[in-house]
Structures are given as structure tokens and as C-alpha cells.
Amino acid sequence: xxxxxxxxxxxxxxxxxxxxxxxxxxxxxxxxxxxxxxxxxxxxxxxxxxxxxxxxxxxxxxxxxxxxxxxxxxxxxxxxxxxxxxxxxxxxxxxxxxxxxxxxxxxxxxxxxxxxxxxxxxxxxxxxxxxxxxxxxxxxxxxxxxxxxxxxxxxxxxxxxxxxxxxxxxxxxxxxxxxxxxxxxxxxxxxxxxxxxxxxxxxxxxxxxxxxxxxxxxxxxxxxxxxxxxxxxxxxxxxxxxxxxxxxxxxxxxxxxxxxxxxxxxxx
Amino acid sequence: xxxxxxxxxxxxxxxxxxxxxxxxxxxxxxxxxxxxxxxxxxxxxxxxxxxxxxxxxxxxxxxxxxxxxxxxxxxxxxxxxxxxxxxxxxxxxxxxxxxxxxxxxxxxxxxxxxxxxxxxxxxxxxxxxxxxxxxxxxxxxxxxxxxxxxxxxxxxxxxxxxxxxxxxxxxxxxxxxxxxxxxxxxxxxxxxxxxxxxxxxxxxxxxxxxxxxxxxxxxxxxxxxxxxxxxxxxxxxxxxxxxxxxxxxxxxxxxxxxxxxxxxxxxx
DNA sequence: GCTCAATTCAAACGGGTGTTTGAATACTGG
DNA sequence: CCAGTATTCAAACACCCGTTTGAATTGAGC
Numbered sequence: 001x002x003x004x005x006x007x008x009x010x011x012x013x014x015x016x017x018x019x020x021x022x023x024x025x026x027x028x029x030x031x032x033x034x035x036x037x038x039x040x041x042x043x044x045x046x047x048x049x050x051x052x053x054x055x056x057x058x059x060x061x062x063x064x065x066x067x068x069x070x071x072x073x074x075x076x077x078x079x080x081x082x083x084x085x086x087x088x089x090x091x092x093x094x095x096x097x098x099x100x101x102x103x104x105x106x107x108x109x110x111x112x113x114x115x116x117x118x119x120x121x122x123x124x125x126x127x128x129x130x131x132x133x134x135x136x137x138x139x140x141x142x143x144x145x146x147x148x149x150x151x152x153x154x155x156x157x158x159x160x161x162x163x164x165x166x167x168x169x170x171x172x173x174x175x176x177x178x179x180x181x182x183x184x185x186x187x188x189x190x191x192x193x194x195x196x197x198x199x200x201x202x203x204x205x206x207x208x209x210x211x212x213x214x215x216x217x218x219x220x221x222x223x224x225x226x227x228x229x230x231x232x233x234x235x236x237x238x239x240x241x242x243x244x245x246x247x248x249x250x251x252x253x254x255x256x257x258x259x260x261x262x263x264x265x266x267x268x
Numbered sequence: 269x270x271x272x273x274x275x276x277x278x279x280x281x282x283x284x285x286x287x288x289x290x291x292x293x294x295x296x297x298x299x300x301x302x303x304x305x306x307x308x309x310x311x312x313x314x315x316x317x318x319x320x321x322x323x324x325x326x327x328x329x330x331x332x333x334x335x336x337x338x339x340x341x342x343x344x345x346x347x348x349x350x351x352x353x354x355x356x357x358x359x360x361x362x363x364x365x366x367x368x369x370x371x372x373x374x375x376x377x378x379x380x381x382x383x384x385x386x387x388x389x390x391x392x393x394x395x396x397x398x399x400x401x402x403x404x405x406x407x408x409x410x411x412x413x414x415x416x417x418x419x420x421x422x423x424x425x426x427x428x429x430x431x432x433x434x435x436x437x438x439x440x441x442x443x444x445x446x447x448x449x450x451x452x453x454x455x456x457x458x459x460x461x462x463x464x465x466x467x468x469x470x471x472x473x474x475x476x477x478x479x480x481x482x483x484x485x486x487x488x489x490x491x492x493x494x495x496x497x498x499x500x501x502x503x504x505x506x507x508x509x510x511x512x513x514x515x516x517x518x519x520x521x522x523x524x525x526x527x528x529x530x531x532x533x534x535x536x
Numbered sequence: 537g538c539t540c541a542a543t544t545c546a547a548a549c550g551g552g553t554g555t556t557t558g559a560a561t562a563c564t565g566g
Numbered sequence: 567c568c569a570g571t572a573t574t575c576a577a578a579c580a581c582c583c584g585t586t587t588g589a590a591t592t593g594a595g596c
Contacts, residue, residue, distance in 0.1 A: 012573080012574080025396070026396060027396055027397075028296075028395070030296060030298035030299045031298045031396070033552075035552080044574055044575050045555090045575095045576095046557090046574075046576090050573070050574080054554080054555080055555090123395075123396060126390065128293065128294060128295055128296040129295075165467075165474075166470075166474055168445065169444070169445060169470075169474045169475075170441070173438070173444070173478070176436070176439065176441070176444060177436065202430065202433045202434075202437075202484055205484040206437045209477045209478045210475065212477060213474055213476060214473065214477070215473065216469035280543080280544080301583065302583080302584065303584095312543095312545050312546080313545095313546095313584085313585090314586080315543075315544060315545085316584095317584085318542095318543070319543095322585080323583095323584065
């Protein structure tokens with residue numbers, strides 16, 4: 001069941017892309033080998049190089065395909081809303097729906113790989129690999145400019161820098177939710193709620209609350225109506241030198257090994 | 269400058285842990301080899317196996333060391349606040365400060381590796397590797413239980429399930445911010461604002477706003493005072509089948525290669 | 537000073553990696 | 567039907583991986 005190819009009828013290039021996307025999201029970019037990919041795609045290893053040129057180029061192709069779809073949907077929705085608004089500024093909620101709602105909608109598409117790709121994208125946003133992050137940033141740039149401007153217009157009284165920060169925070173919350181692998185799931189006891197449709201309304205409500213939160217420092221008005229209460233002076237969190245908790249208490253030596261019983265760890 | 273060991277005087281075991289942490293955060297767990305680690309730590313490859321037993325066990329040790337410090341600080345702060353409250357419930361803001369403020373404070377500690385570890389932790393929260401995520405979840409469990417209960421008490425009118433979701437969203441926002449690698453940084457033009465002390469007040473304000481946002485569906489009161497306006501009916505985001513944007517337009521063949529000029533890609 | 541365990545070391549092991557090769561096959565336009 | 571390109575294939579290449587080995591080195595206790 002694991003060796004099956006997703007769409008046996010598709011051409012080799014698409015089969016490789018599909019297989020790569022599925023394996024990337026399951027094992028990560030580095031841990032997925034071309035041999036795993038081509039085996040799953042019922043293709044030859046050399047075929048991958050023939051169609052893409054290198055593993056890096058294949059990774060790029062996977063993200064280019066997915067991001068093209070996501071970007072197009074997001075821009076189409078933003079265009080529609082701005083057309084309806086007739087030149088006037090959108091509401092913050094509308095901008096968020098066009099940006100995050102669209103992504104969540106795409107993530108709800110399990111059949112055409114949208115779910116898989118959005119999960120992959122969520123995980124890769126924090127990938128250490130400089131190369132792929134730079135590539136994603138470039139593919140995102142045009143869309144981000146549009147949405148940044150839309151948010152600036154929607155929140156005229158909020159400093160642009162603050163809006164950018166909150167955009168980042170919102171993106172983090174969504175990426176993390178879409179990644180669906182958070183280590184806290186087990187710790188907090190959330191069952192396998194993987195369906196983005198269940199997450200969507202909750203996440204949108206959370207994001208809107210965060211976006212319209214009072215500015216740090218003093219209770220400032222955001223947009224037309226924000227919660228007037230509770231704007232704590234939360235500056236200068238960092239003071240006092242950090243204390244170093246006690247070392248992890250001796251017990252060196254190796255964990256598991258089959259050396260000829262060096263009898264470490266016997267030091268009591 | 270890159271081959272230097274962080275603390276030349278420390279013992280081999282600590283040098284390996286430090287080198288591993290630094291390389292993990294820069295290249296990722298999979299892409300970092302034991303040879304890279306031991307070379308940077310001025311140690312022999314076999315020494316790593318002698319002290320830790322395997323690469324997986326070394327990874328565990330790095331996270332165990334960092335999480336022990338983080339967990340201790342978080343619990344100490346929560347204990348202190350609950351003691352001051354004398355059995356009564358804490359304010360939501362206090363719980364967030366104990367959980368996220370502490371993490372951000374630790375992340376501001378560049379000298380003792382706190383910054384490095386928190387960045388590593390942020391990236392690993394969405395790592396595809398099941399093994400390490402399970403391990404982190406286990407190390408987190410006790411702390412999460414405590415903070416979950418504190419939030420339940422702080423928000424008595426909010427369903428527990430909703431609180432857990434928002435806890436996840438908040439964690440995503442922070443992990444992403446701490447990871448410091450988000451691909452959008454380049455796209456949105458935020459300069460190298462890496463200092464967690466600059467992020468802290470902004471993030472705390474955002475998180476509090478998200479936590480206290482009105483529940484999705486109908487405008488419900490959260491805690492003692494939440495924004496009464498703007499509680500959009502944001503249900504059922506997903507309807508209408510997804511449209512498939514035009515394919516990426518022909519142009520197959522290889523990207524770069526030095527085959528004896530198979531003259532692909534010449535098909536115009 | 538000697539003993540014995542703890543630690544370090546160079547070298548090798550088997551296996552998996554991305555990539556390349558040159559030939560075999562499939563396909564398509566004339 | 568045939569020429570010529572596009573695609574697939576098995577095999578090999580050089581390299582790096584985590585792990586193991588057995589000997590050399592160190593260091594503390596008697």
C-alpha cells in the first residue's frame with residue numbers, strides 16, 4: 001500500500017512530482033532520497049535527473065507547482081474583494097479571509113494534493129535549508145506585497161512595522177497548524193483533528209483577535225473598534241540575569257552499545 | 269572562524285553537545301553529520317558514540333539538556349504566580365507571561381546557548397521525524413498539563429477544547445517567530461530583527477489578543493471583557509470544488525546537465 | 537610505581553547518496 | 567516505413583554516512 005503510485009496513468013514527470021511531494025511531507029526534504037521517490041513513482045532514477053536535472057531542482061519544481069496554485073487562488077480572491085470594494089480599503093477580516101481562508105480551503109483539498117502540499121509548506125517554512133527558504137520567499141514575494149498593502153489600507157492607524165510583525169505571527173500560527181505535526185499534540189491530548197475544515201473557523205477567529213489586539217506598551221485603538229481593556233505594559237520582559245539550573249547530574253557513559261562490556265555507567 | 273570550538277576548556281561530552289546544537293540549528297538534524305559535529309568539537313567520531321551511543325541518542329541529549337532548563341524556568345514562574353494568587357485563578361495574561369514570556373526570555377540569552385536552543389526547538393516542532401517529535405512531546409507533557417489547567421482556570425467560560433486549540437495556535441506563532449528562518453522575512457522586507465527582546469512585547473500582545481478573541485460562530489464573551497464587535501460567521505469556509513489552475517505550460521526536459529547535448533528543450 | 541578502568545584515536549566496514557553514462561526503447565513527424 | 571528525437575533503463579561512479587573495532591593513551595586509587 002505504500003509502494004503504490006498515486007496516479008498510475010499520469011506521465012513520468014507528474015508521477016515523480018506527486019511521489020516526491022508525498023515523501024517530502026512524510027520524511028522531510030533531506031531524508032527523502034531520489035531512489036525512494038522514483039521507486040514510488042514507478043520510474044527510473046535517471047528519469048528524475050532527465051526531467052529535473054538535480055534533486056534540488058526537483059524540490060523547486062514541487063514547490064513551484066504548489067505555490068503557483070496557492071498564489072493564484074489568493075490573488076484571485078483579493079482581486080475579487082478589492083473589485084467589490086471599489087477602490088476603498090477592505091476590512092481586516094476580509095484580507096485575512098483572502099489570505100488565510102484561501103490557504104485553509106486549499107488545505108482541505110485532499111484529492112488533488114492540496115492538503116499534502118500545504119502541510120509540506122507549513123513544515124518547510126522553518127526549514128534550516130537556506131536554499132529552499134530563499135526560493136519560497138521569491139515565489140511568495142509578489143503576493144506578499146499585495147496583501148501587505150491591503151492590510152496597510154485596512155489598518156491605517158497601525159504602524160506598518162507592527163502590521164508586518166503581526167502578519168508574521170499569523171503566518172506562524174497557520175503554518176504550525178497546517179504542519180499538523182506539532183509535538184504538543186500528544187502532550188495536550190488533542191485527538192487526530194487533522195481536517196482543516198475543523199481548524200479554519202477557530203484559526204480565523206484567533207488570527208483576527210491577534211491582529212486587532214491593542215498595541216504593546218499603551219492601550220491604543222486599532223481599526224475602528226478594539227478591546228479597550230487589558231493593554232498591559234509588557235515591555236522589557238528581559239531583565240535579571242538567567243539562572244543556570246543544576247546540571248543533569250552525572251551519569252555519563254554510553255546509552256546503548258554492544259562493546260565488550262566496558263562496564264561504564266557502573267560508577268553508581 | 270567556523271571550525272572553532274565554543275568552549276575549548278569544557279569536557280568532550282559538553283563540547284560535542286554544544287557543537288551538535290549549533291550545527292543542528294544551522295543545517296537541521298538530518299543534514300548534520302557526526303563527522304561535522306566531532307570536527308567542530310575537536311573530538312573523535314568514535315567519542316560521540318562512546319558518550320552517547322548513537323546519533324539519535326545524541327539528538328535526544330541535546331534536547332533533554334535544553335528542555336530541562338526551559339521546563340524548570342516555566343514551572344518556577346508558574347509556581348511563583350500561583351503562590352501569589354493564593355489558590356485563586358490567574359489572569360490569562362499571567363499564564364501567557366509564565367509560558368511564553370519565559371521562553372522569550374530564555375531565547376534572549378545568547379551566551380549560554382538559550383537563543384540557539386530555542387531557535388532549534390522552534391524549528392524542530394514541525395520536524396517530520398516522528399522519533400524526535402515524540403521525544404519532545406514526552407519531555408513537555410508535565411509542563412503542558414500544568415499550563416493547560418492554569419488556562420482552564422483563567423478562562424472558566426471557554427470550552428476546554430477551544431483553549432487547547434488556541435494554545436496550539438499561540439505555540440505556532442511563537443515557534444515560528446523563534447525559528448527566525450521564516451521564508452517571508454525576505455518577502456516582506458523585515459530587516460534582521462533577530463533579538464527576541466524586540467519581539468517579546470509585540471508577540472505577547474498578539475497572543476493575548478488571539479487568546480481572548482471572540483469564539484467563532486457567534487459573538488460570545490470571553491473572559492471578563494472581549495471585543496464585542498466583529499464576530500463574523502466564519503463557518504464552512506470550504507464549499508465549492510477547487511479549480512485547477514492551468515498547468516505549468518509545457519517546457520519539459522532537464523534544467524541543467526552536461527549530457528552530450530541531447531538538444532532537449534529546443535522544441536521551442 | 538603499578539593496575540585497571542575510562543577515554544581517545546586512526547582505520548576500516550557495509551550501505552546509501554546524488555549523479556553520470558551509454559545503450560535500449562518509445563514515440564512522432566515526414 | 568523510416569529518421570530522428572524524446573524518453574527510459576541497468577549499471578557504474580565517487581563520495582559520505584553511522585557504526586564498529588582494537589589498540590593507544592590518559593588518569594585516578596591503592
